[in-house]
Amino acid sequence: MAAKELAVLVGGPAGSGVFATGAIAARALLYHGYSVFATNEYPSTIRGGHQWVLVRGRLGENVYAHCRSIDALLALDAETIRLHEARLGGRGVVVCDESVAKGLCSNARIVALGLREVVEKAGAPPVAVNVAGLSALLAMMGARLEPILEAVKSYYRGRERLAELNVRVATMAYELGVKLEALSSLKLKYEPRGGRLLLDGNSAVALGALAGGMSFFAAYPITPASPILHFLAEVQEEVGAIVVQAECELAAINMAVGAAYAGARAVVATSGPGFSLMAEALGEAAMTETPIVVVNVQRAGPSTGLPTHTAQGDLRFAIHASHGEFPRVVLAPGDPVEAYQLTCEALNLAWRYQVPVILLTDKYLGESYWTIDGLPRVEPDEGSIIVGEAPAGYARYRVTDDGVSPMLLPGTRGARVYANANEHDEEGFVTVDPETVRRMQEKRFRKLRMLRALAEERGVKVYGSGRVALLVWGSTKMVALEALRELEGVKLVQVVWLEPFPAQSLGRELEGCRVLVAENNATGQLASLVREHLLREPDSLLLRYDGRQLEPEEIVEFVRGGRGG
Amino acid sequence: MASAFDTGRRPQWCPGCGNYGILAAVRAALAELGLKPESVVAVAGIGCHGRMTEYLGVNAFHAIHGRAVPVAVGVKLANPSLKVIVHTGDGDAYSIGLSHLLHAARRNVGIAVIVHNNMIFALTTGQAGPTTPKGVRTRSTPSGNPEEPFNPILLALASGATFVARGFSDDVQHLKELIKRAVNHRGFAIIDVIQPCPTFYDVRREIRGRLYKLEGHDPADFKAALNLALEAEKIPLGVLYDVEKPAFEENFKHLVKQPAELASLRKLSLAKLLARFS
Numbered sequence: 072m073a074a075k076e077l078a079v080l081v082g083g084p085a086g087s088g089v090f091a092t093g094a095i096a097a098r099a100l101l102y103h104g105y106s107v108f109a110t111n112e113y114p115s116t117i118r119g120g121h122q123w124v125l126v127r128g129r130l131g132e133n134v135y136a137h138c139r140s141i142d143a144l145l146a147l148d149a150e151t152i153r154l155h156e157a158r159l160g161g162r163g164v165v166v167c168d169e170s171v172a173k174g175l176c177s178n179a180r181i182v183a184l185g186l187r188e189v190v191e192k193a194g195a196p197p198v199a200v201n202v203a204g205l206s207a208l209l210a211m212m213g214a215r216l217e218p219i220l221e222a223v224k225s226y227y228r229g230r231e232r233l234a235e236l237n238v239r240v241a242t243m244a245y246e247l248g249v250k251l252e253a254l255s256s257l258k259l260k261y262e263p264r265g266g267r268l269l270l271d272g273n274s275a276v277a278l279g280a281l282a283g284g285m286s287f288f289a290a291y292p293i294t295p296a297s298p299i300l301h302f303l304a305e306v307q308e309e310v311g312a313i314v315v316q317a318e319c320e321l322a323a324i325n326m327a328v329g330a331a332y333a334g335a336r337a338v339v340a341t342s343g344p345g346f347s348l349m350a351e352a353l354g355e356a357a358m359t360e361t362p363i364v365v366v367n368v369q370r371a372g373p374s375t376g377l378p379t380h381t382a383q384g385d386l387r388f389a390i391h392a393s394h395g396e397f398p399r400v401v402l403a404p405g406d407p408v409e410a411y412q413l414t415c416e417a418l419n420l421a422w423r424y425q426v427p428v429i430l431l432t433d434k435y436l437g438e439s440y441w442t443i444d445g446l447p448r449v450e451p452d453e454g455s456i457i458v459g460e461a462p463a464g465y466a467r468y469r470v471t472d473d474g475v476s477p478m479l480l481p482g483t484r485g486a487r488v489y490a491n492a493n494e495h496d497e498e499g500f501v502t503v504d505p506e507t508v509r510r511m512q513e514k515r516f517r518k519l520r521m522l523r524a525l526a527e528e529r530g531v532k533v534y535g536s537g538r539v540a541l542l543v544w545g546s547t548k549m550v551a552l553e554a555l556r557e558l559e560g561v562k563l564v565q566v567v568w569l570e571p572f573p574a575q576s577l578g579r580e581l582e583g584c585r586v587l588v589a590e591n592n593a594t595g596q597l598a599s600l601v602r603e604h605l606l607r608e609p610d611s612l613l614l615r616y617d618g619r620q621l622e623p624e625e626i627v628e629f630v631r632g633g634r635g636g
Numbered sequence: 637m638a639s640a641f642d643t644g645r646r647p648q649w650c651p652g653c654g655n656y657g658i659l660a661a662v663r664a665a666l667a668e669l670g671l672k673p674e675s676v677v678a679v680a681g682i683g684c685h686g687r688m689t690e691y692l693g694v695n696a697f698h699a700i701h702g703r704a705v706p707v708a709v710g711v712k713l714a715n716p717s718l719k720v721i722v723h724t725g726d727g728d729a730y731s732i733g734l735s736h737l738l739h740a741a742r743r744n745v746g747i748a749v750i751v752h753n754n755m756i757f758a759l760t761t762g763q764a765g766p767t768t769p770k771g772v773r774t775r776s777t778p779s780g781n782p783e784e785p786f787n788p789i790l791l792a793l794a795s796g797a798t799f800v801a802r803g804f805s806d807d808v809q810h811l812k813e814l815i816k817r818a819v820n821h822r823g824f825a826i827i828d829v830i831q832p833c834p835t836f837y838d839v840r841r842e843i844r845g846r847l848y849k850l851e852g853h854d855p856a857d858f859k860a861a862l863n864l865a866l867e868a869e870k871i872p873l874g875v876l877y878d879v880e881k882p883a884f885e886e887n888f889k890h891l892v893k894q895p896a897e898l899a900s901l902r903k904l905s906l907a908k909l910l911a912r913f914s
């Protein structure tokens with residue numbers, strides 16, 4: 072049976088190359104012409120502890136999210152079989168090394184191969200069992216060798232010795248697998264389509280920041296946001312950006328504020344614990360009207376919570392973080408292309424309106440990857456900086472009709488640029504005068520008029536049509552899109568702008584519909600915003616808060632009335 | 637001469653406050669260095685010292701409590717052609733913002749940090765801080781401060797600062813010379829300025845007869861600097877340590893730009909980067 076779609080799970084102990092295997096598997100499927108989605112799970116340990124990658128492919132159509140049932144399991148240890156065997160569908164197979172199978176009850180599904188032997192013969196390090204297993208498994212499923220080798224080479228790009236060894240291992244293990252083709256009922260097709268990319272949400276954010284003219288990035292390491300730091304640190308010279316690992320998140324955001332004051336488009340990225348630390352400086356950016364973009368790749372809290380697991384628990388916090396009142400923008404992309412576009416847009420908004428812009432992604436979006444056809448063209452717009460000479464009588468906080476005071480950069484001849492985190496007058500001097508305080512507060516809030524209009528215009532996206540509205544935000548959109556394939560009469564409504572909230576356009580979309588909300592948190596934070604802004608009680612809520620993103624199957628059951636409420 | 641660095645606002649500190657001396661010294665130092673006001677950025681923390689940005693006629697960023705140093709680091713990295721001076725207090729720099737100070741020193745970022753060390757939290761009406769001597773009665777230590785103060789000079793030396801000095805706000809001429817050297821120093825410079833706060837803790841009584849000016853000391857001699865920092869009875873004023881090492885921002889030399897260029901937008905082609913994802 073030619074496989075129009077398939078799901079392969081690779082599991083093993085931390086340190087056994089599970090992620091590498093997943094990445095190579097994803098590319099091998101991509102090069103066969105499949106649309107691919109891959110996601111992973113791992114504990115917060117470097118050695119020991121179980122981790123896995125799920126790679127899902129679909130021919131001819133997009134694959135949006137993970138799934139419960141799998142077709143093949145590549146087990147790098149016996150624990151993997153114990154944990155995941157139940158997910159195998161009717162004719163699914165388990166591939167492992169002979170040493171792993173030893174001691175397990177004999178089982179028709181288990182295909183134990185001499186993978187270690189292959190690795191030894193190839194003269195590769197023992198960890199290459201992962202690539203051997205993958206190549207054998209794919210061969211059993213009728214894969215071609217060439218795309219597998221391409222995938223191996225692509226993964227080890229720049230590490231030529233490793234590439235060479237793994238190509239040898241993959242070639243030899245492929246021979247093993249080909250002989251066992253009869254054992255797999257799934258047959259991969261080969262319909263290559265060029266030009267497509269595999270992109271994760273974290274890289275998409277980094278690329279979007281660069282496309283938006285970012286020239287300063289600061290971060291303190293934290294899962295699951297660190298890959299943004301790693302990527303930017305690696306390319307900083309190539310792209311001409313300053314990338315700093317700060318001593319803590321307080322330092323990261325304050326450095327970014329200083330850099331932005333001096334004229335550099337600055338971005339910081341973190342996750343919940345770091346975002347909490349950044350809260351005070353969000354207000355500093357707002358009060359000094361310094362443009363700043365803060366990326367929060369959400370993980371499950373509270374506190375250290377589940378450091379390596381996903382959640383959407385910071386929505387309310389992002390909207391309200393920091394004391395006092397000030398305008399801000401909170402955006403939540405649902406997929407890598409949106410992550411790319413919205414990060415660029417976040418910079419443009421920050422530099423045009425001089426407000427803090429918060430981008431909420433999550434572990435599921437950040438560390439999963441999807442097949443995309445390419446990235447749309449996005450560009451930095453000119454913002455609200457005055458370039459060149461200082462106008463006579465320049466004042467940093469000039470009261471204007473739209474609330475935006477043109478920004479000069481320090482170093483401009485003849486001008487004093489005074490930014491002040493205390494309440495201040497037009498020139499930046501500290502003030503407590505009630506009239507001035509009121510005028511400045513109103514000046515800052517006048518920006519909301521334009522931001523609200525943008526939120527209404529761009530803040531809601533709709534997929535499909537029907538009398539049932541399934542309301543989501545962030546990466547849950549992808550799970551819902553996957554679920555939508557099974558559902559009729561349902562329109563998916565994604566809220567992209569969470570602050571200012573696009574109340575009117577959302578209200579229009581929900582009118583006359585049964586409203587179902589699916590979120591990756593315990594309290595229904597988007598639902599609470601619907602209540603607040605639309606005075607409407609959703610008909611049913613599906614909430615998941617165990618550190619895992621919702622499953623498409625769960626959403627299908629929920630919409631059909633099986634769950635939730 | 638110093639008037640170029642005056643904002644025209646009348647300073648408002650208590651009579652006898654050491655901040656007046658520090659303000660006078662900074663203005664004179666900048667003037668004598670021949671700097672243009674627009675080429676300097678002063679970043680201040682929160683405290684009585686924070687009002688420096690109201691009176692010092694240069695570009696300024698009045699930051700939140702404890703975070704003046706990282707803001708200054710960001711300014712310097714984004715535009716290394718600016719001279720960046722931090723005005724911070726003992727509470728601001730040594731209590732809430734301590735880690736930033738040590739890490740900026742360790743990285744040798746080219747900023748000059750002037751600590752207005754009045755050994756008290758003044759703006760919050762007189763509580764003990766990390767440099768308040770043991771036994772001093774303050775509003776938070778009514779029976780005498782039970783804590784040992786730490787030694788900021790020793791800390792600065794230990795964290796890798798390449799310029800470490802101590803000044804006294806009543807000696808404006810001497811302080812001015814220290815500031816001139818700090819502002820022109822390659823890399824991180826810190827001046828711990830003993831600053832009397834006649835309202836909450838007038839350190840003048842405490843230090844009378846203990847101050848002396850360094851003479852014949854070799855500021856390149858780290859061990860000698862450590863020994864001076866450890867002196868308990870006498871308090872040396874002057875440059876304790878001064879060596880030249882590459883500054884952190886020099887790592888990003890290829891990025892040095894003038895404001896006009898900074899403001900012009902970079903449209904980057906991502907084509908090469910995207911090859912990684914194919």
Ligand SMILES: Cc1ncc(C[n+]2csc(CCOP(=O)(O)OP(=O)(O)O)c2C)c(N)n1
Nearest residue numbers: 682683684685701725726727728757758759
């Ligand atoms: C996060 C935060 N905590 C507390 C305060 C209150 N506060 C303002 S100034 C200050 C200490 C001031 O002491 P110092 O830095 O030595 O400055 P001085 O007033 O002595 O010049 C404190 C605790 C604050 N502004 N922000």
Ligand code: SF4
Nearest residue numbers: 649650653684758833
């Ligand atoms: S309280 Fe102390 S530090 Fe503050 S202005 Fe008065 S004398 Fe100066």
